[in-house]
Structures are given as structure tokens and as C-alpha cells.
Amino acid sequence: MSSEGARVWLIPDGFIPEESSGSQESHEAICVLNTSAEEARLSISFYFEDREPIKNVEVAVPAERTRHIRTDQLGGAEIPRGVPYAIRVESSVPVVVQCSRMDTTQAALSLMTAMAHPVER
Amino acid sequence: MSSEGARVWLIPDGFIPEESSGSQESHEAICVLNTSAEEARLSISFYFEDREPIKNVEVAVPAERTRHIRTDQLGGAEIPRGVPYAIRVESSVPVVVQCSRMDTTQAALSLMTAMAHPVER
Amino acid sequence: MSSEGARVWLIPDGFIPEESSGSQESHEAICVLNTSAEEARLSISFYFEDREPIKNVEVAVPAERTRHIRTDQLGGAEIPRGVPYAIRVESSVPVVVQCSRMDTTQAALSLMTAMAHPVER
Amino acid sequence: MSSEGARVWLIPDGFIPEESSGSQESHEAICVLNTSAEEARLSISFYFEDREPIKNVEVAVPAERTRHIRTDQLGGAEIPRGVPYAIRVESSVPVVVQCSRMDTTQAALSLMTAMAHPVER
Numbered sequence: 001m002s003s004e005g006a007r008v009w010l011i012p013d014g015f016i017p018e019e020s021s022g023s024q025e026s027h028e029a030i031c032v033l034n035t036s037a038e039e040a041r042l043s044i045s046f047y048f049e050d051r052e053p054i055k056n057v058e059v060a061v062p063a064e065r066t067r068h069i070r071t072d073q074l075g076g077a078e079i080p081r082g083v084p085y086a087i088r089v090e091s092s093v094p095v096v097v098q099c100s101r102m103d104t105t106q107a108a109l110s111l112m113t114a115m116a117h118p119v120e121r
Numbered sequence: 122m123s124s125e126g127a128r129v130w131l132i133p134d135g136f137i138p139e140e141s142s143g144s145q146e147s148h149e150a151i152c153v154l155n156t157s158a159e160e161a162r163l164s165i166s167f168y169f170e171d172r173e174p175i176k177n178v179e180v181a182v183p184a185e186r187t188r189h190i191r192t193d194q195l196g197g198a199e200i201p202r203g204v205p206y207a208i209r210v211e212s213s214v215p216v217v218v219q220c221s222r223m224d225t226t227q228a229a230l231s232l233m234t235a236m237a238h239p240v241e242r
Numbered sequence: 243m244s245s246e247g248a249r250v251w252l253i254p255d256g257f258i259p260e261e262s263s264g265s266q267e268s269h270e271a272i273c274v275l276n277t278s279a280e281e282a283r284l285s286i287s288f289y290f291e292d293r294e295p296i297k298n299v300e301v302a303v304p305a306e307r308t309r310h311i312r313t314d315q316l317g318g319a320e321i322p323r324g325v326p327y328a329i330r331v332e333s334s335v336p337v338v339v340q341c342s343r344m345d346t347t348q349a350a351l352s353l354m355t356a357m358a359h360p361v362e363r
Numbered sequence: 364m365s366s367e368g369a370r371v372w373l374i375p376d377g378f379i380p381e382e383s384s385g386s387q388e389s390h391e392a393i394c395v396l397n398t399s400a401e402e403a404r405l406s407i408s409f410y411f412e413d414r415e416p417i418k419n420v421e422v423a424v425p426a427e428r429t430r431h432i433r434t435d436q437l438g439g440a441e442i443p444r445g446v447p448y449a450i451r452v453e454s455s456v457p458v459v460v461q462c463s464r465m466d467t468t469q470a471a472l473s474l475m476t477a478m479a480h481p482v483e484r
Contacts, residue, residue: 013394031134066207086429108229108471152255187328229350308449350471
């Protein structure tokens, strides 16, 4: 099967809530699907409102695998909680990217998700 | 009316919560709309983080019908709960695909949904 | 300003929950934005899993206006509660369509939304 | 890096709930990501069901920054609560736009989000 998706994806609404309640921790995940026969080498950048971007955090997604990458558990980069941010994912092969948030600030969890916006290059 | 949509759709963020509370069970549904005059024969594949994909689960959607396919009630394939997965839908005629999750882990349900990402072929 | 958007939009995941709690009623809304200088005449069709579609429910959206159309308050068509359905919107001028659900089955409301899928014609 | 995204984005489903509960206020945010090396000058318009649009509210997003713009905290324009509205964002350089709602009407918050619909010009 040939590669499916796009090489660059953008997500404007990132936010890791400061508080959590119950058994689930508030978090966000960048979910990537690689249907190709090749490993996808991702370079992820994070943008903020009032500071310089954190660029080129590297993550790999093996051939025919998915990875749900928590933004509060990245090796080599720390995204602050309670601060608006945005995400840019660049991949060595076409993939598909979706971003989801779980917010457990209050006594019942809430979820939201959106497919990232693909950039044609 | 001619067929509408695309033949291949991808969804990176799949997850069936392990716990449920109240009258609603935690689940996900792959929702398909076939506006064409022909039956759509779907072949659905599931991708994981650390195991081989489950490929080619077959489901039919009649002409001018929708089907909301629960991923915990597939004949012939069992998607484990509490594990990240991703979905690829291929159809014999163009359709539209949307994926939604209901999470009832905590005392109030939460919903999220996204249109799947269409692949041009 | 010239018209913006598309003339046909599809939404696979429709469902009006049977139960409500608190001050808010469970419902879905088809939200339409018409930025053009002309009235948009919509023809909305509803698809089901096991019965014939309800076709061509007519709704108008004036020039430079939005309308949030509740699917449980359509004149001339009744969408049953507790049953999966899907939506097709056709418009006389390009518009943009988004569909949202409020579920108040349990003691706290939940929301989900997705942009509909545009069809190029 | 060249500019990424589109210059016009549309969001049909806007609504700021009248009520709030707990520590979080019900609100909506227009989230914008500008990956370019140039400041993005945004002109945002708001459409209603039964009144004239509010046009050309100006907001800037610096180069390589995100901004999460709350629609209840705009300088120079007041969006009424409890009223359906819709949003059009035009930018001087390509950006990506996503819109999210937090609803705290009832005792637990709920979130929803969607990528805005890009218009090719």
C-alpha cells in the first residue's frame, strides 16, 4: 500500500489543564496513523503566545502502526500546563494526525478532538 | 444521484475506555453515510501501537442508508479495551466516514467526534 | 464578497438522545453560515439504518446570516429520537455546514461537534 | 519556512452559554497558528440569525506564535451570550484556525472543538 495522508499537519488549539480530578489525568495526545510500509520519522514543534517555539522534538512511528503521543510525556521537551499552545507535525512519509484533549478539571471528564489541518507541499 | 465522498478514510485516534458508569456503556462508532444507489462494501482495518494490524473486517452499507458501526460489536474481530488504536476504512463506492467516542468512565458521559480524513486515490 | 464554502455537505453521525436531565434538552443542530449577498435555499435529507430517507426538507438562510437548525424542531419532518441517522445538506449557493450534539442523558451535559464533509460538484 | 494554511476560515457554530458553574467560565476561543516569519493581521467578522454582522474586528498574531482569542474578551466588539452566531476570519498571511467551546452551564464542564473550514481564494 502506498503512503496515505500528508507530510505536514497543524493544530492551533493545544492546552493542558493544570488540574485533574478522579482517576484520569488531564492531558492531550497527538495521535498519528502510519499505514505505509516505512517508519515515519516525526519532527514536532510547539508554538506559544509569548515565547519562542520549541522546535524539532523527534518521535518515530513504525510501519503499519499508530502512536498516541501525550504532550505531557515527551522526552526532551516540557510543555507547560495551563498555557495556550499550538502544534506542527512534520513527517518523513505521509501520515494522518488527530489531536484530542481530556479535561478532568471538574468532577466529570470531558473530551474533545479534531483532525489536524494538512498542508500540501 | 452520483456517489459522494471518498473511497478511503483514516482515523488516528481510536480508544475504547475500559470502564463504564450509569446507563451508557463506553464505546466508539464508525459512522458511514452512503448516498449512492449502490451497496457500499467496506473493508475496515485496525492499527495498534505494538502489534500487527487486524485487516479487512467486512461490513456492508446498503444504498441510501447510514450505518453506525460500534467497534466493540464487530463480528469476526475483537478490539481490546483500554488500548490506543487507529482505523482505516476502504469502500467499494464513495462514502463519508465520521468517528465518535462516548466515554462513561466517570459519573457523567463525555462525547467527542471527528470527520475521518479522506484519501484521494 | 463572493460566495464561500460548498453546495453539498454530508454528516454521517446524527443521533438525538431519548433522555434529558437538568435545564438543557438533548438535541442536535445543523449550523449553516451564508456569507454571500444572496439567500441560501437549503434542501436537507435524512438517512437511516433501516428505513427510507426523508428527503428535501426546505430551510432558508438569509444573506449574511447564520442559522442553527435543531433537527428536533423541523417543520414538516420528524426525526425519531434514539435512532442513528445521517444528514445531507444541499444549498442553492455555497455555504459552510457544521453539526453539533448536546447530550444531557446523564447529570452533566456533553457536547460534540464536527465540520460537515464538503462535496465538490 | 513558507506560510502554511489559508487566508479565509469559516466557523458556523458559535454560541457563548449564558450560565457558568464551578471555577471555569463558559466561553469560546478562536485559536490561530501562524507558522510564518511575518505577523498575521486578522480581520474577524461575526454573523447572527436576526441582526446585521459585526465586521472587521482586528487582531494580530505575531510571527511563529499562536493566539487563543476568547470571543467574550474582544476589544471593540461585544458578542451577546445565549445567541447563535458564526465566525469568519480573514488573515493577511496564511494561518490555521480552530474554534473550541467550554460549556460550564451544568456542574461538570464540557468541551467541543472543530477545525474551521478553509476557503481557497
